[in-house]
Amino acid sequence: MAREEGRKLVAQNKKARHDYHIEDTFEAGLVLQGTEVKSLRLGRASLVDGFVDIEGHEAWLHGVHIPEYSQGTWTNHSARRKRKLLMHRAEIDKIEKRVSEKGLTVIPLALYFKDGRAKVEIALAKGKKSWDKRHAIAERTARRETEVEVGRRMKGMRD
Numbered sequence: 001m002a003r004e005e006g007r008k009l010v011a012q013n014k015k016a017r018h019d020y021h022i023e024d025t026f027e028a029g030l031v032l033q034g035t036e037v038k039s040l041r042l043g044r045a046s047l048v049d050g051f052v053d054i055e056g057h058e059a060w061l062h063g064v065h066i067p068e069y070s071q072g073t074w075t076n077h078s079a080r081r082k083r084k085l086l087m088h089r090a091e092i093d094k095i096e097k098r099v100s101e102k103g104l105t106v107i108p109l110a111l112y113f114k115d116g117r118a119k120v121e122i123a124l125a126k127g128k129k130s131w132d133k134r135h136a137i138a139e140r141t142a143r144r145e146t147e148v149e150v151g152r153r154m155k156g157m158r159d
Contacts, residue, residue, distance in 0.1 A: 010118075011045035011111040018133060020107060020125035026095070028059065029086030030118045036066050036083075040118060045111050052085065052106035052122050054096045059085035061120065064108060085120065098124055 016022070032040070039045070050064040061083045098104055103126075110121040128136075 005115055008113040009110060010040050010043055010113065011047050013047040013050070013107065013109050015048065016107050016109055016123070016125070018128075018136075020105075020123070020127055021132075022109075022123045022125050023104065024098075024124040025109065026087065026091055026122050026124075027114075028091075028120050028122055030061070030120055031084040031086065032118055035068065037118060039066050039068065040111070040113070047108045047111060050108040052095075052108065053082075054092060054099065054106075057089070057092060057096075059087055059092050059095070059106075061085055061108065061122075064111070085122070095124060102126070 044067050046065040048065075051062055053060050053062055063080060064083065065080055095106060099106060104124045105127070106122055107125050108120050109123050112119055112121070
């Protein structure tokens with residue numbers, strides 16, 4: 001069987017960039033059971049309620065929903081169990097230090113296969129206030145309107 005190459009996206013937390021200011025990102029491996037891998041290969045997962053917790057110098061992924069494999073037997077996994085993250089000790093220590101100092105949180109951004117191995121992209125993030133979200137939306141809208149107007153003028157179209 002040929003080895004998989006490249007990156008195959010399974011799940012993405014699209015609301016994370018809307019709800020949080022992303023400060024730093026890390027890539028981590030996942031310790032999974034066989035039926036979890038098969039379920040992920042079918043493209044079934046949800047990162048919406050997920051978060052990362054550091055317990056005893058180990059990183060754990062909580063709240064990520066990987067549904068049971070439909071053709072699994074009694075060996076099937078539970079959908080929302082906590083999963084261990086595989087990271088270097090220095091990265092875990094860096095995350096643990098910044099979370100305790102600045103009051104940041106660690107959230108998953110994407111779940112994907114990279115060269116046949118399951119990986120998760122996690123981020124150190126700070127929650128946005130509601131006015132921050134409105135301000136970001138207003139900026140995006142204004143930027144888009146100016147791009148459209150510049151495009152119209154470049155094509156010679158006038159109002």
